[in-house]
Amino acid sequence: MDMRKNRLFQRVFALLLCGLTLPPLAGCGAGKTAAQTRTVFAMDTVMTLTAHGKNADAALESAESELYRLDALLARGVEGSAVYRLNHDGFVRDGDVSYLLFRAQRISEATGGAFDVTVAPLLELWGFGSGAGEHRVPTEAEIAAALEHVGMERVHREGDTGATLDLPAQVDLGGIAKGYAAWNVCKLLSGAGVTGAVLDLGGDVALLGSKPDGSDWRVAIKDPNGGDFLGILGVSDAFVMTSGVYERYFEENSSFYHHIIDPKTGYPADSGLMSATVICGDGVWADALATAVCVMGAERALALRGALDVGFDLILVTGDGRVLYTCEDFTPGTGNGYVYEQVS
Ligand code: ADP
Ligand code: MG
Numbered sequence: 001m002d003m004r005k006n007r008l009f010q011r012v013f014a015l016l017l018c019g020l021t022l023p024p025l026a027g028c029g030a031g032k033t034a035a036q037t038r039t040v041f042a043m044d045t046v047m048t049l050t051a052h053g054k055n056a057d058a059a060l061e062s063a064e065s066e067l068y069r070l071d072a073l074l075a076r077g078v079e080g081s082a083v084y085r086l087n088h089d090g091f092v093r094d095g096d097v098s099y100l101l102f103r104a105q106r107i108s109e110a111t112g113g114a115f116d117v118t119v120a121p122l123l124e125l126w127g128f129g130s131g132a133g134e135h136r137v138p139t140e141a142e143i144a145a146a147l148e149h150v151g152m153e154r155v156h157r158e159g160d161t162g163a164t165l166d167l168p169a170q171v172d173l174g175g176i177a178k179g180y181a182a183w184n185v186c187k188l189l190s191g192a193g194v195t196g197a198v199l200d201l202g203g204d205v206a207l208l209g210s211k212p213d214g215s216d217w218r219v220a221i222k223d224p225n226g227g228d229f230l231g232i233l234g235v236s237d238a239f240v241m242t243s244g245v246y247e248r249y250f251e252e253n254s255s256f257y258h259h260i261i262d263p264k265t266g267y268p269a270d271s272g273l274m275s276a277t278v279i280c281g282d283g284v285w286a287d288a289l290a291t292a293v294c295v296m297g298a299e300r301a302l303a304l305r306g307a308l309d310v311g312f313d314l315i316l317v318t319g320d321g322r323v324l325y326t327c328e329d330f331t332p333g334t335g336n337g338y339v340y341e342q343v344s
Pocket of ligand 2: 175176241242288290
């Protein structure tokens with residue numbers, strides 16, 4: 001399996017994906033409000049926002065500002081960001097961060113600790129941190145020492161606007177930030193009168209409403225092995241978030257190490273999954289679950305579907321070339337060597 005996919009590939013893919021989702025919008029010219037598109041670079045990602053309906057252009061302008069605002073607030077490595085202050089001072093007064101920590105706590109409980117925003121010290125050790133740290137395999141002693149400071153019980157909310165952290169524990173909101181950003185932007189757009197939008201946040205996609213003709217959006221799902229795409233999903237009013245072990249990784253002594261960390265072991269998750277796509281009406285759940293599912297593996301993830309009070313669908317790619325999907329409207333790709341299986 002060729003896992004040598006780099007950031008450039010992701011960006012090219014994002015554009016390809018747009019190509020697949022945009023034509024339906026582009027066709028809504030005469031007599032209706034034309035679709036407006038805007039490209040934004042935030043959260044280290046090229047984002048393409050397309051909207052139609054009343055005030056689309058002005059709404060996209062505010063959407064862009066909101067993305068920059070959240071980027072500046074949540075970037076752990078940016079001195080002065082709210083997350084930076086929490087990690088350095090052990091305290092921050094910020095409504096967004098406090099809310100996200102509250103959501104992260106709930107998601108951590110629901111996923112048996114697979115999602116845990118206090119994995120930051122482990123990310124640093126493996127070189128997936130906020131700075132320009134070297135990728136390397138840490139020693140077992142280093143991992144054990146970092147694990148001492150991992151666990152959501154080290155995070156405390158102070159009312160609706162504050163949070164404290166038991167230092168030297170550190171928080172990283174990278175597994176939840178894009179979902180929250182997409183969610184906020186959707187709220188903002190619909191509040192401004194936009195009736196349909198496609199937000200492509202570097203392969204994580206939010207669909208507001210449906211296509212101008214009322215039918216579902218068609219979204220190409222990323223192939224973790226670099227093929228064209230896994231299949232086409234028909235969906236409306238949903239967040240389609242993908243996490244994969246191929247997104248950020250390095251190789252050492254013929255072993256492969258990636259950026260999704262199992263908070264229990266301190267090592268990159270080894271659940272048998274190459275990627276997890278979560279389709280959910282809530283952007284924060286969708287994003288966090290995609291990360292958590294990569295840690296949990298197929299069996300636990302599918303079991304969680306019945307156990308949560310939040311509904312979601314899954315498209316899972318296993319290391320042995322199977323695609324397991326729960327969605328009704330998913331058209332598998334052909335000739336790509338995968339074995340597809342619809343599961344419940
Ligand atoms: P992206 O789409 O930006 O690559 P993902 O949604 O796939 O990100 O989430 C991966 C990111 O989540 C990592 O880069 C790291 O910041 C954070 N992370 C890694 N492991 C975990 C975990 N077990 N729980 C919560 N966050 C994690
Ligand atoms: Mg995620």
